[in-house]
Amino acid sequence: MVHRHAVTGRRAALAVLGALVATGIPSAVAAEPAPPAGSLPSAAQTVGADRPPAPVLHAMERDLGLTAAQATLRLVNEAEAGTRAGRLRNALGSRFAGAWLRGTTSQELFVATTQAADVPAIKAQGAKAAVVKRTLRDLGAAKRKLDTAAARVSTRDTPLWYVDVPLNRVTVQARSKAAAAAFVKAAGLDGKSVGVKVAASRPRLLTDLTGGDAYYINGAARCSVGFSVTKGTQQGFASAGHCGRPGDRTTGYNNAAQGTFQASTFPGRDMSWVAVNDQWTATANVKGEGGQNVQITGSVQALVGAAVCRSGSTSGWHCGRIEQHDTSVSYPEGRVDGLTQTTVCAEPGDSGGPFVAGTQAQGVTSGGSGDCASGGTTFYQPINPLLSQYGLTLKTAAAAAAAPQENAAPTWRAGRVYEAGATVTHAGVRYRCLQTHQAQGVWAPAGTPALWQRV
Numbered sequence: 001m002v003h004r005h006a007v008t009g010r011r012a013a014l015a016v017l018g019a020l021v022a023t024g025i026p027s028a029v030a031a032e033p034a035p036p037a038g039s040l041p042s043a044a045q046t047v048g049a050d051r052p053p054a055p056v057l058h059a060m061e062r063d064l065g066l067t068a069a070q071a072t073l074r075l076v077n078e079a080e081a082g083t084r085a086g087r088l089r090n091a092l093g094s095r096f097a098g099a100w101l102r103g104t105t106s107q108e109l110f111v112a113t114t115q116a117a118d119v120p121a122i123k124a125q126g127a128k129a130a131v132v133k134r135t136l137r138d139l140g141a142a143k144r145k146l147d148t149a150a151a152r153v154s155t156r157d158t159p160l161w162y163v164d165v166p167l168n169r170v171t172v173q174a175r176s177k178a179a180a181a182a183f184v185k186a187a188g189l190d191g192k193s194v195g196v197k198v199a200a201s202r203p204r205l206l207t208d209l210t211g212g213d214a215y216y217i218n219g220a221a222r223c224s225v226g227f228s229v230t231k232g233t234q235q236g237f238a239s240a241g242h243c244g245r246p247g248d249r250t251t252g253y254n255n256a257a258q259g260t261f262q263a264s265t266f267p268g269r270d271m272s273w274v275a276v277n278d279q280w281t282a283t284a285n286v287k288g289e290g291g292q293n294v295q296i297t298g299s300v301q302a303l304v305g306a307a308v309c310r311s312g313s314t315s316g317w318h319c320g321r322i323e324q325h326d327t328s329v330s331y332p333e334g335r336v337d338g339l340t341q342t343t344v345c346a347e348p349g350d351s352g353g354p355f356v357a358g359t360q361a362q363g364v365t366s367g368g369s370g371d372c373a374s375g376g377t378t379f380y381q382p383i384n385p386l387l388s389q390y391g392l393t394l395k396t397a398a399a400a401a402a403a404p405q406e407n408a409a410p411t412w413r414a415g416r417v418y419e420a421g422a423t424v425t426h427a428g429v430r431y432r433c434l435q436t437h438q439a440q441g442v443w444a445p446a447g448t449p450a451l452w453q454r455v
Helices: 008-015 043-047 054-064 068-095 116-124 136-150 177-186 383-390
Strands: 096-102 108-113 128-131 160-164 169-174 194-198 214-217 221-224 228-231 234-239 249-252 257-265 271-276 285-287 293-295 307-312 316-331 334-342 354-357 360-371 375-382 423-426 429-433 452-454
Touching (some): 043 068, 054 068, 054 293, 054 307, 054 316, 068 096, 068 108, 068 116, 096 136, 136 316, 177 194, 234 383, 316 360, 334 360, 360 383, 375 383
Parallel strands (some): 108 128
Antiparallel strands (some): 096 108, 214 249, 228 234, 234 271, 249 257, 257 271, 307 316, 307 354, 316 334, 334 375, 354 360, 360 375
């Protein structure tokens, strides 16, 4: 965590778009035929990956060593891969063992299964198949055993554990092999099935209404604004839980009175939201490189391997890659589950700031290790669970805000957070969610095959 103190490329991408769009799941895994070419927007068009903001491209060039054309193509490939992975996840069902991206432009999508008979169906979707021993459900169950053990044993020397999808195992990062072995044993797991990574570093909090702007808590600690949100008519912003507690007051980057923490969760999760006064207006903007704004259009969750960028009030705008989701981190102040690990650098004061993939909100900065001079690892609290937990609606440039529904319902509704695999009805037709996201008013299932599959 971060401690509480101080367009040539676009044309190239679109030229190959047709080859990257899935043409429908093969009949062997039963799905509806693909819509007629050009009748519906592609995945890249749906999430805005075909028109990336200049600050995103510039930072990807600098931090990932890409050309402008490669950065643009990477964003398009990642958007299309997310939809294909979602379709395969639904088709494989309980045999699904995860998906990830590789390659300079994320040109390689890997999808894992526990049955070799699924390989032809995976290849038919333009993905590379990996046949593995453990399903994603099995890996999640193993990690939950570590989570349970962490509640009764010290994790001082085992500060990090996560599901490593590409390696098809759960990994524990520890200060020694002995510490890792003791933690694994306490969880009742077979040591041979758990990977161990020995590292001396320990994650720390990065604490110190445009996403990335500074704000101050009770006139002392500093954090960074995450994403603008609404709850009914109340405006506010999402941030990290360790930045403040309910009732704590905030002032903005200009030292003007700003708002009050309404809810905060830490440890366990690292999420909070602040309601602002009428002198502040929620926007869809995140501060990019050179003060340029990136406008958020949704919250579609990116795959492992995808490019991601972060804004913070200390170190500014930096990019890297997503290494894994569902990571548990044992900070000195307490354990946090469900974080995403990245290669993006961060420094004290950046906590709470926004992570974006293209124009899609991903999460708010939690903590990490290293700095932006030597590089490092940073974790973020995913935004969709935060929105769902507090009943918030993400402020986007794509559509007017729609109030989240309080109770689960089979009918699709704007404002609700849908997990991959969730089933809804819309206009009398059943659909299954392909990628985790908060529904926007313009993303109704019938018109967004990038996010929904008719079943």
